Amino acid sequence: MYRKFLSLLKNITVSFEKMINFLTTQEHNPLYFHGAIPLYIFWFLIFSGILLWMYYIPTLERAWSSVNYISALPIIQKGTVSLADPASGIPYGSIIRGIHRYGAAGMMIATILHMLRVYFTDRHRSWRWFPWITGVALLVLVLFVGITGYLLVWDNRAYALTVWTQSFIAAIPLIGASLSNFFIAGDVITDYTLIRFFFFHVGGAALIFVLMWTHFIRLKYPVVTPSRSTNFLVLGFILVAAGAIPAINITQELIAKYPSLSDQAAYIASDAPANIGSLVSNVRYDVWYMFPYYLIEKLGITGAWWVLGVSTILLIVAPFYPKDRRDNIAEVIEAKCTGCTFCSLDCPFEAITMQDRAPGSKFKLIAVVQEARCSECGICVGACPFQAIELPNMDSKAIDGDVLALLKQGV
Amino acid sequence: MPTLNPEVPPTASTESKPKVVVGFVCERSIPIQEMIDQQKALHDDPSVKIVILPCSGMVKPSQMELALAQGADATFVCGCAMGDCHYRTGNIMIKERIEGERNPKLRKSTDRTKVGMFFFTMKDKRPFLEALAKFKSLAIKS
Amino acid sequence: MKARDTFGTIFLVVGIVLFYFIGSTSIASELDDILHGPPLTEPVRSKLSPETNQMIDKVLPKKVSELPYIDQISRMTTGEAPKSTNDDPFQQFNIVRWMGWALIIAALADIGTAYLTRVKYSAGE
Numbered sequence: 183m184y185r186k187f188l189s190l191l192k193n194i195t196v197s198f199e200k201m202i203n204f205l206t207t208q209e210h211n212p213l214y215f216h217g218a219i220p221l222y223i224f225w226f227l228i229f230s231g232i233l234l235w236m237y238y239i240p241t242l243e244r245a246w247s248s249v250n251y252i253s254a255l256p257i258i259q260k261g262t263v264s265l266a267d268p269a270s271g272i273p274y275g276s277i278i279r280g281i282h283r284y285g286a287a288g289m290m291i292a293t294i295l296h297m298l299r300v301y302f303t304d305r306h307r308s309w310r311w312f313p314w315i316t317g318v319a320l321l322v323l324v325l326f327v328g329i330t331g332y333l334l335v336w337d338n339r340a341y342a343l344t345v346w347t348q349s350f351i352a353a354i355p356l357i358g359a360s361l362s363n364f365f366i367a368g369d370v371i372t373d374y375t376l377i378r379f380f381f382f383h384v385g386g387a388a389l390i391f392v393l394m395w396t397h398f399i400r401l402k403y404p405v406v407t408p409s410r411s412t413n414f415l416v417l418g419f420i421l422v423a424a425g426a427i428p429a430i431n432i433t434q435e436l437i438a439k440y441p442s443l444s445d446q447a448a449y450i451a452s453d454a455p456a457n458i459g460s461l462v463s464n465v466r467y468d469v470w471y472m473f474p475y476y477l478i479e480k481l482g483i484t485g486a487w488w489v490l491g492v493s494t495i496l497l498i499v500a501p502f503y504p505k506d507r508r509d510n511i512a513e514v515i516e517a518k519c520t521g522c523t524f525c526s527l528d529c530p531f532e533a534i535t536m537q538d539r540a541p542g543s544k545f546k547l548i549a550v551v552q553e554a555r556c557s558e559c560g561i562c563v564g565a566c567p568f569q570a571i572e573l574p575n576m577d578s579k580a581i582d583g584d585v586l587a588l589l590k591q592g593v
Numbered sequence: 594m595p596t597l598n599p600e601v602p603p604t605a606s607t608e609s610k611p612k613v614v615v616g617f618v619c620e621r622s623i624p625i626q627e628m629i630d631q632q633k634a635l636h637d638d639p640s641v642k643i644v645i646l647p648c649s650g651m652v653k654p655s656q657m658e659l660a661l662a663q664g665a666d667a668t669f670v671c672g673c674a675m676g677d678c679h680y681r682t683g684n685i686m687i688k689e690r691i692e693g694e695r696n697p698k699l700r701k702s703t704d705r706t707k708v709g710m711f712f713f714t715m716k717d718k719r720p721f722l723e724a725l726a727k728f729k730s731l732a733i734k735s
Numbered sequence: 736m737k738a739r740d741t742f743g744t745i746f747l748v749v750g751i752v753l754f755y756f757i758g759s760t761s762i763a764s765e766l767d768d769i770l771h772g773p774p775l776t777e778p779v780r781s782k783l784s785p786e787t788n789q790m791i792d793k794v795l796p797k798k799v800s801e802l803p804y805i806d807q808i809s810r811m812t813t814g815e816a817p818k819s820t821n822d823d824p825f826q827q828f829n830i831v832r833w834m835g836w837a838l839i840i841a842a843l844a845d846i847g848t849a850y851l852t853r854v855k856y857s858a859g860e
Contacts, residue, residue: 193715196715197716199677200716203674208712209676210849215676255825276828277828402682410842413842417838418842421832423835522696528650530682558647559651560648561682561683564650564686573647585659588642588643
């Protein structure tokens with residue numbers, strides 16, 4: 183029943199991609215790079231993030247004004263730019279901030295689409311559980327790093343989200359209160375809070391790198407760069423967003439000064455500096471990125487915990503059901519193996535390692551299959567010139583026999 | 594076209610021998626199970642015989658050479674679309690083996706005009722049959 | 736292969752020309768000093784005779800704001816007083832948007848080349 187459902191999802195996905203393939207050809211289909219696109223965007227986030235890092239000041243008093251300094255208008259300034267002059271700002275700063283802001287949004291969308299496609303094409307189960315589980319961890323981490331990025335701006339929205347997050351964490355039984363204090367580095371919000379958020383954001387980004395490594399480690403030749411046309415498309419959309427929705431701090435004074443600024447822009451851009459103690463009522467944020475807060479708003483804290491908790495548990499157990507038979511694991515025939523390493527080089531899931539043979543053997547190395555990682559695909563069989571590795575249910579001699587029988591048949 | 598010795602009886606001419614094509618098809622690329630009959634021949638073209646494998650990367654170039662040596666007029670492999678192999682790299686592996694860029698390689702002496710490669714998704718039954726027909730017309734000169 | 740190289744070259748050249756055009760007009764429209772300040776060629780032009788200056792003016796006006804096509808590219812010179820985008824800073828985001836669209840067009844050109852040079856299957860010759 184569930185297998186039929188997965189098969190239906192795969193059908194829908196392939197039908198959709200067939201249409202895209204027709205227009206773009208297989209080499210340029212952006213959907214075939216669903217895993218590489220988040221990593222590609224991540225490079226821009228690192229680059230723009232480092233530039234923003236240079237000027238961000240993580241204290242309650244100066245966080246908002248430092249972000250304002252970075253994203254000051256006009257983009258290109260007359261005269262000198264100096265920290266001492268509050269009217270000046272970093273040239274092109276709001277563009278860098280825009281790339282960072284909309285790149286993060288793009289990375290979240292791309293990560294979710296990647297997860298959906300892997301699930302829809304049934305490539306998360308059985309021997310593939312490790313990339314999937316590390317992927318779930320990466321999704322949570324990308325969400326966490328993105329949320330802390332929002333909080334760093336320390337405007338009204340950031341303050342509201344911080345208060346909600348405190349209540350959210352404090353709802354955990356037993357350890358909730360101390361975890362919440364750990365989150366804001368103290369009992370109340372102080373300068374240390376922003377420094378803590380800053381560490382979560384930058385340290386979390388570094389942790390994304392480490393988790394990416396674990397995500398790739400069981401995949402040989404991982405595709406980490408999309409095709410050139412996809413690269414241009416992704417960067418193009420990020421720049422269009424950065425240019426169409428200026429990533430600046432929008433205050434009432436700014437709206438009064440530039441009537442062309444609509445209130446709509448404030449939905450996405452940041453607003454006035456935070457006022458500790460006063461929560462604004464109408465907090466607006468990207469729902470598809472900040473979906474935990476949407477859940478908190480609609481369902482309350484307990485409801486949100488239930489939904490997030492159950493979804494995470496379902497994601498974690500997804501690779502283990504339904505179980506496959508696993509009766510066709512590749513077997514090495516010791517007597518024939520020469521240690522040529524062709525099978526080990528070709529195995530897409532790093533399931534074959536070359537190990538030393540006993541001293542005095544005719545050959546130095548022997549291939550060893552790690553059964554838990556074997557996908558029963560037979561690529562190693564295709565790589566072996568000596569028929570020394572076989573799938574038990576379909577060995578090379580049987581296939582040769584089939585070929586001869588087919589030819590004998592005639593038309 | 595070599596001229597036949599007029600003293601040789603006409604039944605020895607190669608023109609009357611039926612053309613056979615042997616294809617190695619991955620079960621996750623085109624919907625091959627519904628395209629073949631009991632004798633593993635294609636419904637749409639009974640001269641094409643199919644060997645079904647879990648992945649196109651399981652094909653050894655020596656098996657394709659065996660097919661050609663034992664009487665097949667052409668041989669091909671069909672795998673998943675490039676970029677969408679179910680086992681990630683199977684179609685790339687067989688492509689590189691046939692093109693001579695990956696060990697074990699298809700021997701240089703093998704006639705490349707008789708060796709075909711197709712990479713299609715499970716919704717590409719018609720495009721596969723069209724590509725196969727084109728390949729046959731180019732590979733088999735009769 | 737050859738068809739792809741020719742198409743690729745054409746698209747690359749067109750892309751470079753587009754980028755240069757967009758980039759140079761963006762820069763020209765953003766540099767306040769060029770529009771309102773003394774022209775860059777001032778040291779040379781001041782030494783030439785008035786007749787020579789008049790002749791050159793027909794081809795290359797002294798001020799960028801007097802270029803024949805500048806009104807179409809930059810809205811700063813329209814209206815009573817030429818405005819710098821420093822006065823309306825949201826105009827400056829146009830450059831970024833244009834660059835984004837230029838990249839998207841380049842991507843579509845790349846895909847278009849691949850589509851036009853795809854291997855076509857048709858039974859029979």
